[in-house]
Amino acid sequence: xxxxxxxxxxxxxxxxxxxxxxxxxxxxxxxxxxxxxxxxxxxxxxxxxxxxxxxxxxxxxxxxxxxxxxxxxxxxxxxxxxxxxxxxxxxxxxxxxxxxxxxxxxxxxxxxxxxxxxxxxxxxxxxxxxxxxxxxxxxxxxxxxxxxxxxxxxxxxxxxxxxxxxxxxxxxxxxxxxxxxxxxxxxxxxxxxxxxxxxxxxxxxxxxxxxxxxxxxxxxxxxxxxxxxxxxxxxxxxxxxxxxxxxxxxxxxxxxxxxxxxxxxxxxxxxxxxxxxxxxx
Amino acid sequence: xxxxxxxxxxxxxxxxxxxxxxxxxxxxxxxxxxxxxxxxxxxxxxxxxxxxxxxxxxxxxxxxxxxxxxxxxxxxxxxxxxxxxxxxxxxxxxxxxxxxxxxxxxxxxxxxxxxxxxxxxxxxxxxxxxxxxxxxxxxxxxxxxxxxxxxxxxxxxxxxxxxxxxxxxxxxxxxxxxxxxxxxxxxxxxxxxxxxxxxxxxxxxxxxxxxxxxxxxxxxxxxxxxx
Numbered sequence: 001x002x003x004x005x006x007x008x009x010x011x012x013x014x015x016x017x018x019x020x021x022x023x024x025x026x027x028x029x030x031x032x033x034x035x036x037x038x039x040x041x042x043x044x045x046x047x048x049x050x051x052x053x054x055x056x057x058x059x060x061x062x063x064x065x066x067x068x069x070x071x072x073x074x075x076x077x078x079x080x081x082x083x084x085x086x087x088x089x090x091x092x093x094x095x096x097x098x099x100x101x102x103x104x105x106x107x108x109x110x111x112x113x114x115x116x117x118x119x120x121x122x123x124x125x126x127x128x129x130x131x132x133x134x135x136x137x138x139x140x141x142x143x144x145x146x147x148x149x150x151x152x153x154x155x156x157x158x159x160x161x162x163x164x165x166x167x168x169x170x171x172x173x174x175x176x177x178x179x180x181x182x183x184x185x186x187x188x189x190x191x192x193x194x195x196x197x198x199x200x201x202x203x204x205x206x207x208x209x210x211x212x213x214x215x216x217x218x219x220x221x222x223x224x225x226x227x228x229x230x231x232x233x234x235x236x237x238x239x240x241x242x243x244x245x246x247x248x249x250x251x252x253x254x255x256x257x258x259x260x261x262x263x264x265x266x267x268x269x270x271x272x273x274x275x276x277x278x279x280x281x
Numbered sequence: 282x283x284x285x286x287x288x289x290x291x292x293x294x295x296x297x298x299x300x301x302x303x304x305x306x307x308x309x310x311x312x313x314x315x316x317x318x319x320x321x322x323x324x325x326x327x328x329x330x331x332x333x334x335x336x337x338x339x340x341x342x343x344x345x346x347x348x349x350x351x352x353x354x355x356x357x358x359x360x361x362x363x364x365x366x367x368x369x370x371x372x373x374x375x376x377x378x379x380x381x382x383x384x385x386x387x388x389x390x391x392x393x394x395x396x397x398x399x400x401x402x403x404x405x406x407x408x409x410x411x412x413x414x415x416x417x418x419x420x421x422x423x424x425x426x427x428x429x430x431x432x433x434x435x436x437x438x439x440x441x442x443x444x445x446x447x448x449x450x451x452x453x454x455x456x457x458x459x460x461x462x463x464x465x466x467x468x469x470x471x472x473x474x475x476x477x478x479x480x481x482x483x484x485x486x487x488x489x490x491x492x493x494x495x496x497x498x499x500x501x502x503x504x505x506x507x508x
Contacts, residue, residue: 048361050501073363084354088297097293100286101362141358 001026001180007056017042017204029181031191034201035278040184074104077147081154083134085126091137092122095144102145112140131158150181156190168194188268202276215271226261228252284368291376308384315392325447327392328468333440335384336407339377343415344428360500370492374412381408395469403466406481410459413488420495459484
């Protein structure tokens with residue numbers, strides 16, 4: 001669905017994006033992870049055809065990005081991080097207006113509002129919405145014309161845990177309908193849960209690209225940590241694959257003196273830090 | 282039809298954000314002012330009022346409209362929609378042209394005009410001309426202060442020669458200035474209507490291409506995501 005080959009772009013003489021290559025298959029959720037200024041925004045502008053002066057190739061749905069005509073956007077949905085809504089119009093009026101810009105058959109507005117828990121708020125002005133309600137309205141605005149490719153920017157940002165869970169379920173549901181989803185998030189737990197593959201972008205380069213599972217597993221084995229009493233409470237730690245070699249642990253188990261024992265895996269955040277030397281959260 | 286939906290959306294936006302209410306009040310004030318003036322002043326006063334306000338409202342309002350759209354980030358969504366730059370411009374021009382003509386006629390009718398048709402043509406051209414000027418300015422600014430400082434020189438250049446023209450400096454050379462043609466038409470001068478309309482049309486074409494360039498750039502800057 002998306003092929004990017006040796007893509008480079010610069011705003012000035014210095015290269016901003018350099019030799020970016022990746023592919024996204026139809027029906028895949030692909031995550032962009034990286035700190036602010038890493039080049040994700042610029043990359044998205046190229047993918048959505050807004051920047052045309054790049055070098056290399058960027059092919060979306062079979063069309064080179066620089067050759068997009070306006071009807072190309074009939075099949076693209078973008079959910080921006082910050083709401084892009086007319087504050088003095090109601091939620092429904094916003095959906096009706098933005099929906100009217102597409103020639104495709106729209107999804108049912110009432111069903112969409114109900115899907116994100118805004119069934120009873122559709123006729124309120126957006127200025128009366130909470131931050132989370134605006135995010136949810138913004139999200140369904142991007143889905144209204146049933147696009148084949150979705151760009152989601154921090155879709156769970158500002159949502160309470162229940163709404164965040166609902167949003168992630170909807171994203172997974174949309175994936176099941178065959179949509180290709182480009183997800184940009186700082187939330188590593190969301191990325192690990194939702195994305196089939198993620199790309200770590202730092203300083204205009206892709207530093208790593210794989211499934212969250214494949215990125216995590218080779219980089220750091222699971223560990224166990226345990227506590228025991230030895231005068232005061234003490235902590236021990238060893239790799240899960242080396243438990244038989246930890247004499248202290250053996251001794252504690254034999255004498256039933258283990259107070260607590262936990263296993264833990266490195267998170268995607270740990271791997272991001274290790275690979276890029278940067279912190280996201 | 283997307284352009285019709287865009288125009289309807291713009292009219293709804295202008296209504297909801299109180300632009301029409303403001304103009305209803307202004308229109309009432311203008312008519313009142315005209316009727317307290319001596320009879321001999323009325324015709325010129327009405328022409329100046331219609332020229333400087335309903336016709337030129339695009340210059341003032343476009344700054345407010347585009348700044349509101351920028352602050353509410355709706356341009357981001359429009360940039361990644363099938364809307365073409367030309368459709369966006371046309372929608373803004375047509376939506377303001379509609380209210381300009383309605384308000385202009387409401388002010389001109391009670392005072393009388395030599396040719397209502399010429400007046401309507403003048404108001405319509407004036408509205409389109411100043412809306413395009415307003416769009417060019419608004420596309421390049423990010424605050425109301427910037428808009429005011431940028432639009433004041435345009436106001437001076439656009440408004441002073443037409444007022445001089447109306448008060449006697451009515452040489453044919455002045456008709457190079459689009460504002461002079463517009464005020465001449467608004468005041469009901471139907472002489473050379475076709476020629477004057479053709480000159481104004483050329484001005485509009487030039488302004489359209491300049492506006493297209495800057496609005497396109499504005500969309501390119503707006504359409505990304507801030508990550």
